Amino acid sequence: MPSIIRVSGLTKTYDSGFTALQNIDLEIHRGEIFALLGPNGAGKTTLISIICGISSPSEGTVLADGFDIVKDYRAARSKIGLVPQELCSDAFENVWSAVSFSRGLFGKPANPEFIEKLLRQLSLWDKKDAQMRELSGGMKRRVMIAKALSHEPDILFLDEPTAGVDVELRKDMWQMVRELREQGVTIILTTHYIEEAEEMADRIGVIRKGKILLVEEKQALMDKLGSKLLSIRLQQPVSEVPEALAEFSLQLAEDGDTLCYRYDSRQESDSIARLLRKLTEQGLEIRDLHSSESSLEQIFVSLVHEKEQ
Numbered sequence: 001m002p003s004i005i006r007v008s009g010l011t012k013t014y015d016s017g018f019t020a021l022q023n024i025d026l027e028i029h030r031g032e033i034f035a036l037l038g039p040n041g042a043g044k045t046t047l048i049s050i051i052c053g054i055s056s057p058s059e060g061t062v063l064a065d066g067f068d069i070v071k072d073y074r075a076a077r078s079k080i081g082l083v084p085q086e087l088c089s090d091a092f093e094n095v096w097s098a099v100s101f102s103r104g105l106f107g108k109p110a111n112p113e114f115i116e117k118l119l120r121q122l123s124l125w126d127k128k129d130a131q132m133r134e135l136s137g138g139m140k141r142r143v144m145i146a147k148a149l150s151h152e153p154d155i156l157f158l159d160e161p162t163a164g165v166d167v168e169l170r171k172d173m174w175q176m177v178r179e180l181r182e183q184g185v186t187i188i189l190t191t192h193y194i195e196e197a198e199e200m201a202d203r204i205g206v207i208r209k210g211k212i213l214l215v216e217e218k219q220a221l222m223d224k225l226g227s228k229l230l231s232i233r234l235q236q237p238v239s240e241v242p243e244a245l246a247e248f249s250l251q252l253a254e255d256g257d258t259l260c261y262r263y264d265s266r267q268e269s270d271s272i273a274r275l276l277r278k279l280t281e282q283g284l285e286i287r288d289l290h291s292s293e294s295s296l297e298q299i300f301v302s303l304v305h306e307k308e309q
C-alpha cells in the first residue's frame with residue numbers, strides 16, 4: 001500500500017539534552033487508521049509535533065504526501081490537520097468563526113458551503129452561532145476536529161482524542177473517525193487505551209521510551225493477544241503430561257496436579273470438550289477447572305517487555 005507519511009531516521013533531542021525520539025522509521029499508509037500506542041512520556045506528542053511542523057527534528061526526515069516537512073513546510077502542513085491534546089480556543093469566539101478562521105490560516109479561500117457541510121457532519125450545525133464557552137466538553141472536542149479539517153487536509157492527527165471522555169462520547173468519536181476514513185482521510189491517533197486501538201485501528205504502532213517497538217496489522221496483533229488459559233486441577237498429581245494428550249500442548253504446573261491449556265478464545269472450536277473427554281478416557285479425574293483471559297493490558301505489557309529484552 002502506498003505511504004502518505006514516511007518518517008526516516010527521526011531523532012529528537014530537546015534543548016535540555018533529553019532525547020525523546022531515537023531513530024524512528026515509520027510509514028503510514030494512505031487511507032488507514034493508524035493507532036500509536038504508548039505509555040506517558042513515550043514520545044507520541046513529540047513525534048506528532050514534528051510531523052506537524054510544531055517542533056523541529058534533530059535528525060532524520062519526514063515526508064507528508066511527498067513533501068518534506070522542513071524544506072516544503074507549507075505544502076506539507078497544508079496536507080495535515082491536527083487535533084491537539086489540549087482543547088485550546090477563544091472562549092468568546094463562536095463556532096462558525098473559529099472554524100472559518102482556521103481555514104483562512106492556511107491561505108484557503110472562504111468556502112461557506114464546505115464549512116456548513118463540516119459542521120453538519122460533526123453535529124455542530126445547530127451550535128454554529130454559540131460561543132465556545134457555551135459548549136460542552138464533547139462539543140468543544142468536535143469543534144477542534146472541525147478546525148483541524150477546515151482546510152481540507154488528507155491526513156488527520158488526533159492526539160488522545162478521547163482522554164477523559166465518557167463512554168458514550170467515546171463511541172460517537174470512534175464513529176466519526178470511521179466516517180472520516182470512509183471519505184478518504186488518513187487518520188493517525190495516539191491513545192493510552194488498548195481498547196480504543198482495538199476498536200478503531202487498521203494498524204497499531206507501539207512506542208516506548210522514544211523507540212518504535214512494533215508496527216503490526218491490528219488483526220495480527222489481536223491474534224497474538226487473544227489467548228485464554230484453562231487450568232485443570234487434577235484429583236491426583238501426574239509426573240508428566242500423558243502422551244495421549246500431546247495434541248493439546250499442555251503444560252504441567254510444577255506440583256504436577258494442574259494442567260494448563262492455552263487456547264484461542266475466538267476460534268470456533270470444540271477443543272475443550274475433546275480435551276475433557278480425553279482426560280476422562282485416561283482415567284484422570286478433575287478436581288477443579290479455572291479459565292482466565294489474559295487482559296489485553298497484561299499481554300500488551302508482556303509484548304512490550306519481550307520486545308525490549
Ligand SMILES: Nc1ncnc2c1ncn2[C@@H]1O[C@H](COP(=O)(O)OP(=O)(O)OP(=O)(O)O)[C@@H](O)[C@H]1O
Pocket residue numbers: 014015016018020038039040041042043044045046047
Ligand atoms: N519541550 C521539552 N523539553 C524537554 N523535554 C521534553 C519536552 N517536551 C517533552 N519532553 C519530554 O519528552 C518525553 C516525551 O514526551 P511526549 O509528550 O512526547 O510523550 P507522550 O508519549 O506524548 O506522553 P503522554 O502520553 O503523557 O502525552 C517526555 O519524557 C517529556 O518529558
